[in-house]
Amino acid sequence: DAGITQSPRHKVTETGTPVTLRCHQTENHRYMYWYRQDPGHGLRLIHYSYGVKDTDKGEVSDGYSVSRSKTEDFLLTLESATSSQTSVYFCAIRGFLAGSTDTQYFGPGTRLTVL
Amino acid sequence: AQSVSQHNHHVILSEAASLELGCNYSYGGTVNLFWYVQYPGQHLQLLLKYFSGDPLVKGIKGFEAEFIKSKFSFNLRKPSVQWSDTAEYFCAVNPNSGGSNYKLTFGKGTLLTVNP
Numbered sequence: 396d397a398g399i400t401q402s403p404r405h406k407v408t409e410t411g412t413p414v415t416l417r418c419h420q421t422e423n424h425r426y427m428y429w430y431r432q433d434p435g436h437g438l439r440l441i442h443y444s445y446g447v448k449d450t451d452k453g454e455v456s457d458g459y460s461v462s463r464s465k466t467e468d469f470l471l472t473l474e475s476a477t478s479s480q481t482s483v484y485f486c487a488i489r490g491f492l493a494g495s496t497d498t499q500y501f502g503p504g505t506r507l508t509v510l
Numbered sequence: 511a512q513s514v515s516q517h518n519h520h521v522i523l524s525e526a527a528s529l530e531l532g533c534n535y536s537y538g539g540t541v542n543l544f545w546y547v548q549y550p551g552q553h554l555q556l557l558l559k560y561f562s563g564d565p566l567v568k569g570i571k572g573f574e575a576e577f578i579k580s581k582f583s584f585n586l587r588k589p590s591v592q593w594s595d596t597a598e599y600f601c602a603v604n605p606n607s608g609g610s611n612y613k614l615t616f617g618k619g620t621l622l623t624v625n626p
Binding site for chain 1: 544546552553554555556559600602612613614615616617618619
């Protein structure tokens with residue numbers, strides 16, 4: 396267990412509304428990542444963070460922004476949700492669990508539906 | 511940019527059959543390689559990983575993978591599958607360089623269905 400929680404776990408919203416998803420970790424990991432998972436596309440990186448206030452874009456960052464004001468929380472915001480952003484969103488941390496190195500561990504996911 | 515190809519979209523096997531899922535990547539440098547599994551309705555879990563050393567890597571639940579550098583491949587194998595192996599399997603690659611920020615590139619996944 397990597398100590399990662401995501402909230403909310405499920406959300407239904409309407410097109411044009413802002414949405415914020417939260418990823419929370421308890422192990423003080425420096426690196427955090429947001430992915431989206433869509434059928435036929437696997438997981439694609441949206442944004443990632445390599446420290447407090449240090450973030451960068453991933454492969455599919457358009458329409459998303461992120462913030463990391465403290466180590467334990469990484470927020471993903473959809474400024475104006477669109478139906479194409481209906482997806483399952485996973486947060487991940489780069490961790491060193493059980494003596495391992497350079498491995499990403501994933502949270503439980505947030506299922507977002509944009510109507 | 512690197513990319514990962516998983517050749518099989520959906521594999522259907524009977525219990526006790528042998529499994530091999532293909533994974534090829536495109537990247538000219540040194541890489542770290544991973545296989546993740548996602549059981550229905552759950553998040554991704556690490557099956558195994560390769561960083562360096564012995565190219566035959568053993569993971570959890572009887573899975574293993576072989577890194578063949580000359581073929582840019584990292585195929586997943588299991589000698590005898592069980593119904594409980596029904597899941598989606600993802601191959602992922604991370605360039606082994608300091609500037610990569612440890613970002614993973616995933617394949618599109620292979621859905622494995624094991625019939626009892």
